[in-house]
Amino acid sequence: MKAHIKLGFDGGQQGCTGHGRCVVMAGEPFEVDDNGYNLHRGGSIEVPPGLEEAARYGAKVCPERAILIEE
Amino acid sequence: MESTSDKATYTAPTQADIDEAIKKYGRDIYNDFDLDDPAFNEKHFEIIDDLVEKCPVAHSKVGDGYYIVAQNSLVKEVGQNWRTFSAASGYMPNRPEGVPFLYPEESDPPLHTAWRQSLNPFMGPGVVNDYEDQIRADANTLIDRFIDNGKCEFVSEFAAVLPGWAFFKNVLGVPVEDLDKLVDGVEQGTFSPDLEERGAKFGFVFEYLGEYLKKRSEEPPRGDMVDMIAAGVEYEDGTMSPWEDRVSVLVDMTFGGIATTTYVMASAINWLAENPKARQLLIDDPETYVPRAIEEFARVFAPVVALGRTCTKDVEIGGRMLSEGDFILMMYAGASRDPAVVEDPKTIDISRESVLHSAFGVGIHRCIGSNLARLELRATFEEWLKRVPEWRVVEEPVYMTGQLRSIRSLNLAW
Numbered sequence: 001m002k003a004h005i006k007l008g009f010d011g012g013q014q015g016c017t018g019h020g021r022c023v024v025m026a027g028e029p030f031e032v033d034d035n036g037y038n039l040h041r042g043g044s045i046e047v048p049p050g051l052e053e054a055a056r057y058g059a060k061v062c063p064e065r066a067i068l069i070e071e
Numbered sequence: 072m073e074s075t076s077d078k079a080t081y082t083a084p085t086q087a088d089i090d091e092a093i094k095k096y097g098r099d100i101y102n103d104f105d106l107d108d109p110a111f112n113e114k115h116f117e118i119i120d121d122l123v124e125k126c127p128v129a130h131s132k133v134g135d136g137y138y139i140v141a142q143n144s145l146v147k148e149v150g151q152n153w154r155t156f157s158a159a160s161g162y163m164p165n166r167p168e169g170v171p172f173l174y175p176e177e178s179d180p181p182l183h184t185a186w187r188q189s190l191n192p193f194m195g196p197g198v199v200n201d202y203e204d205q206i207r208a209d210a211n212t213l214i215d216r217f218i219d220n221g222k223c224e225f226v227s228e229f230a231a232v233l234p235g236w237a238f239f240k241n242v243l244g245v246p247v248e249d250l251d252k253l254v255d256g257v258e259q260g261t262f263s264p265d266l267e268e269r270g271a272k273f274g275f276v277f278e279y280l281g282e283y284l285k286k287r288s289e290e291p292p293r294g295d296m297v298d299m300i301a302a303g304v305e306y307e308d309g310t311m312s313p314w315e316d317r318v319s320v321l322v323d324m325t326f327g328g329i330a331t332t333t334y335v336m337a338s339a340i341n342w343l344a345e346n347p348k349a350r351q352l353l354i355d356d357p358e359t360y361v362p363r364a365i366e367e368f369a370r371v372f373a374p375v376v377a378l379g380r381t382c383t384k385d386v387e388i389g390g391r392m393l394s395e396g397d398f399i400l401m402m403y404a405g406a407s408r409d410p411a412v413v414e415d416p417k418t419i420d421i422s423r424e425s426v427l428h429s430a431f432g433v434g435i436h437r438c439i440g441s442n443l444a445r446l447e448l449r450a451t452f453e454e455w456l457k458r459v460p461e462w463r464v465v466e467e468p469v470y471m472t473g474q475l476r477s478i479r480s481l482n483l484a485w
Contacts (some may be wrong), residue, residue: 017437020196022443024405025362034198035191036442060425063433066150069470 005052005063007059008068009041016041022067026058041066082390084125092121102141104131106164106377106400116408120417123405125390134165137398138391139377141405143405143412144430145389148379150434153179156380156399157434163474164398168267171274173323174316176436181307183435186320189304190439193296199443202241206242206447210454218458221485222465229451230337236448236476238263238328242296245283250329253279257330258316262471268451280325281318297321323437330475331374332444335430336451337468337478339364340370341418344464348423354456364421365448370428371419373404376476378432381482401441404476421454459485 009016009031016058021038029051047055059067084092084101096110100118105111122141122236129139131317139148149156160179163170172178175186192198210233217223235250245253253276260273263346273482288301326391343350352360361384377400384395393399407428408416438444462485469479 007181014178017433017435019418019431019437020442024196024445027176032196034195035188036195046311057425063427063437065147 004006004071005047005055006044006070007040008044008049008070009038010064010066010068015064016062017064017066019062019063021063022058025061029055030058038066044070062066080127081174082127086119088125100133101129103124104129105133105163105253105475106131107133112470112476115472115476116417117469119402119408120403122402123409125292126322128391131164135398136149137164137400138388138393139400139402140389141402141409142389143406143409143427146401146406146429147433148388149399150429150432150436153174153183153380155383155386157383158183158380160398162378162380164400167270170270170421171277171315171319173326174319176327176373180435185304185306185312187435187439189299190296190320190324193299194439194442197443198240199446202237202443203446203450205241206233206237206450207454209240210232210450211458214454214458215293224483225340225481225483226333226337226478227480230333230481232338233336233451234332234444234447235329237443238325242323242328242443243283244287244293246294246299253325257326258477261326261330261475262473276325277318277322282320284321285320296324300324300424327346327440328437328443330477332447334374334477335368335372335444336448337481339368339448339452340483341464341468341478341481344462347417347461349455350460353421353452354460357453360421361449361452363423363426363444364452365445366426366428367419367421367423368448369430369444370407370413370426372476373407373428373430374386374476375430375432375438375474376404376472377402377474379474401432403432454469461485 016038018036020032022030022038023032029047033039056069059069088100089101096114096118098108098110127142127145129187131137139150158177159179161172176182209380213232231254235254239245239247239250250377256272257278260269260276263269284301287297292298300317303317305311333342356442379398379400382393382395382397386393407430410416412427415416431441465484466482468481471477471479
């Protein structure tokens, strides 16, 4: 049983550059701005229950590998 | 030399590898690679796979020489670090003198940032979705023209036209009648074996788009990307971007917008002709499989084969020492065929749940048009399969390869 899963977003040099793949492919729990940048880059969020799979999927399809999963 | 544990270490190919390469490709691709060698066109995937598997950092002696990294982690290392691997000296190895730079592609921050911040809103996922109905209608208009003939030459009658229309009608606002001229200019400016011809065609595109931008700057604004480019951006020193920079940006957008998607689209249609199971998946459940197929096709049919950077200092990459001023190519096509990140990378499988690829680049210079390209591909697969569910390839397709890969012709019948 997972108590929680947290998404970490790397906002540094090797972080989100606005591909927008996370939200397009995995939908919630990802949110991007009009330019495709993840709203939470440089920070982290708690993933709401039921969206764990989507979160892991979004992390997998990020071309920059900027999304870090913390279980 | 001490090396960090998580980095790949340079392993030179063995003499047997080199001998085999010379036998197979007529060239030592590890120590004397050449983008423009006909073998790189004909044995494209084999050569890329050999570079990925046997030589993380290859070398070319062509002209001033250049290096090539092909593995995913190394391509990321270069692409994500513009301070060490600068884009400001251009993406072409052995750049011919006098070729104007394309902004923001061939620039670094802060100039790059100033332009990207202004351009991104015109190409984001939300904005381009507004073009969907137009693009689907255009796909059907093209299919209408030849469907009753029972055959078509897919490149000239569809794959080279749809991305052009999508870009001209929705983004640029130039007349679609001028598409052929611009496609020719972009193609020959990129692929012509004659370097002088390349320069001349490149010049034509600059001239045409320069005049268009001038005309638009004198017209009432339409609120589109062209208006923004014509108005310019403010640079870090407080000055407005010079006129020639603005033309350069428009040329860059056009090069990206019309030259690349054609190859993915046509290669996919070529592959799907012989893969009825994949076709059926796309017809039965487009919502699941079309997005996956788009990523998979972009992975294996990477139109941007490799782009270059210039080292700003002596640097170690993949265990090999490069010097300040050395030119290095990131082989995106290789990064997407690296077994370290893609399981069974040589197999095309549109049902892969997640596809990690580098077809649109990595780092701050990532392709700005990726969302539009994906939309064009989605519209194509869905509309084409509705109208032409079965087709066959009646002639071997013809490809051209350099830094980009392109398809010249694909004759289909149904």
